[in-house]
Amino acid sequence: MDAVLGRDPRRDACDALARRLVTPDGLTTATLLERTRGAASDEGPPPPSAADVAETIAARYLGDTPAPIGIWTPTTPDTEDCDVAFERDAAATTRDWWPPHERLATKRSLLPLRVILLGESTAAGWFYAPTLTPATVLAEHLDASRGRGIYEVLDLTMVNQQAGDLVELAGAALQLAPDVLVVFAGNNWPQRLPSFPGATPADAARAADALRAEGMAGLRRVAEDATRTQVQDTLEILGRVADAGDVALVVVIPEVSVDWSRDRPVPWLPGDGAARWHAAHAKALGALEIGAWPAAAEAARAMLALDGGVSPTSHRLLGDALAALGRVDEARAAHRDAVDARAWDNVPPIPSATSVVREAILAGADGWDYTCVDLPGLRVVDPGPASDHPLFLDYCHLATDGMRVAMGAVAAAVRRLVESEPGAKSRRPAPGAPMVTPSVDAAVRFMSALYTAHWGEPPDLGGVPRGCRAREWLRAALRAAPDIDASLRAYVAERGVPAGAVLSAERQRLAAALPELERLSTLDDGLDPEMVNAIRECWPPRGDRWRPPSRSA
Numbered sequence: 001m002d003a004v005l006g007r008d009p010r011r012d013a014c015d016a017l018a019r020r021l022v023t024p025d026g027l028t029t030a031t032l033l034e035r036t037r038g039a040a041s042d043e044g045p046p047p048p049s050a051a052d053v054a055e056t057i058a059a060r061y062l063g064d065t066p067a068p069i070g071i072w073t074p075t076t077p078d079t080e081d082c083d084v085a086f087e088r089d090a091a092a093t094t095r096d097w098w099p100p101h102e103r104l105a106t107k108r109s110l111l112p113l114r115v116i117l118l119g120e121s122t123a124a125g126w127f128y129a130p131t132l133t134p135a136t137v138l139a140e141h142l143d144a145s146r147g148r149g150i151y152e153v154l155d156l157t158m159v160n161q162q163a164g165d166l167v168e169l170a171g172a173a174l175q176l177a178p179d180v181l182v183v184f185a186g187n188n189w190p191q192r193l194p195s196f197p198g199a200t201p202a203d204a205a206r207a208a209d210a211l212r213a214e215g216m217a218g219l220r221r222v223a224e225d226a227t228r229t230q231v232q233d234t235l236e237i238l239g240r241v242a243d244a245g246d247v248a249l250v251v252v253i254p255e256v257s258v259d260w261s262r263d264r265p266v267p268w269l270p271g272d273g274a275a276r277w278h279a280a281h282a283k284a285l286g287a288l289e290i291g292a293w294p295a296a297a298e299a300a301r302a303m304l305a306l307d308g309g310v311s312p313t314s315h316r317l318l319g320d321a322l323a324a325l326g327r328v329d330e331a332r333a334a335h336r337d338a339v340d341a342r343a344w345d346n347v348p349p350i351p352s353a354t355s356v357v358r359e360a361i362l363a364g365a366d367g368w369d370y371t372c373v374d375l376p377g378l379r380v381v382d383p384g385p386a387s388d389h390p391l392f393l394d395y396c397h398l399a400t401d402g403m404r405v406a407m408g409a410v411a412a413a414v415r416r417l418v419e420s421e422p423g424a425k426s427r428r429p430a431p432g433a434p435m436v437t438p439s440v441d442a443a444v445r446f447m448s449a450l451y452t453a454h455w456g457e458p459p460d461l462g463g464v465p466r467g468c469r470a471r472e473w474l475r476a477a478l479r480a481a482p483d484i485d486a487s488l489r490a491y492v493a494e495r496g497v498p499a500g501a502v503l504s505a506e507r508q509r510l511a512a513a514l515p516e517l518e519r520l521s522t523l524d525d526g527l528d529p530e531m532v533n534a535i536r537e538c539w540p541p542r543g544d545r546w547r548p549p550s551r552s553a
Helices: 009-021 024-040 050-061 134-146 163-176 201-214 216-244 273-289 293-307 312-324 328-343 355-368 400-418 438-454 466-480 482-495 505-512 516-522 529-538
Strands: 072-074 085-088 103-105 113-119 151-155 180-184 248-253 371-374
Touching: 050 163, 050 216, 113 134, 113 163, 134 151, 134 400, 163 180, 163 216, 180 216, 180 400, 201 216, 216 248, 216 328, 216 355, 248 355, 248 400, 273 293, 273 312, 293 312, 312 328, 328 355, 355 371, 371 400, 438 466, 438 482, 438 529, 466 482, 466 529, 482 529
Parallel strands: 113 151, 113 180, 180 248, 248 371
Antiparallel strands: 072 085, 085 103
């Protein structure tokens, strides 16, 4: 084989090897080499068991030396009689992911009973935080039922928190002497392909074997198996850590919005499977458009038969058809199947607790002695953004009514867990929907419109177009506080011109009011013609033509 002048000889060798391996015998040889290499390779010692991890965490935080709690670092007491306090690190890179507490202190008296809330962005109250959070709503429920001074709720949630960070924080929180740890998490727990944290060559080999044997359904099974294992380990660690600290534990299973579009193009199918799937998809869309609900359901089932249930689009279309036929329970089950089918191929990520997560949490309650609050089991139906009382802002983050429902269930569980006898019946009315000012509510709905428009699936798979859902949020924002009009105009003025233009005073004020994480998530630079048109269409009727504000504003 003559090498081409100036060409890396390794490339010629790789080309020759590829020609040999592409034959049936070559492929068999390559497969055998792959498996023997994986078996012979040294992948290092096995990871520590959940029991070992829990023991290490407990030893780290229940010793005599204080350790950081998230971004709060221990301070040196002035005297031996002083308690250790924990001061916020204002320079921490993740400071906007945490609650704004400047200082954390250990508990010094029997009352109030201290409840510490841990969890991800849903538990943190994304987009309402820090103005309104599930922690403040939980405190309102407990105060309404027992009066002030019996309970206190401390918020230690963290946006984008992963399971490993959560168990570490649960151990660190023991330094604050809580009576109850409430863990409201699970949306970030599903594992996904093509990789998942800690994946090894052996994991890749198992995925390859599953693909060969079962097709894409095998990859989904591998991801779900990894999810189940991680959730079980996480729950064991949490249970053991809580036991070490003699703390009661409540685990809250998140509910998600099954109405959020989680569509994905069909993955690879053998033969002409993909072509037949797309033909059935077109048939389902056409049937839905003309109201032929049985035909739409039949076409969706044909899609499921072809893809083996790995495509969320097939489940979602079946759910839409069943809902139109009035078969509500079956429709909800199909929509929840779409949530599960999206999790294994979750790029871009749409955090959502799946059935695997829920089943593992329910199953672990007896083994690890925690109280489980099953929010999906409440079966509360979300009326959606067109309503003034939606439960969700997007795929999993809670609106004010969602916080009220969820934290009401958590408050009841906390009381049953720690009160030996029922307290005197409160004469106070149960709290209604958490209150925020109209301007804050309008700003949150505006951010939800932007997030919906910018973070979702391609609008060409037949789901509810993101633009339609964004328009519903815009109209809701204008209903909540018409003075959001100025911010909408400022957004149009800035996103209707090329990036780099000077921000208007209105948009500067809007951006300054948002935490950095939300600012980056919703107010990206650049042209945004779809959202600009949506804002113009949602504007309330006026006597004069709509005009953007002056650039000198």
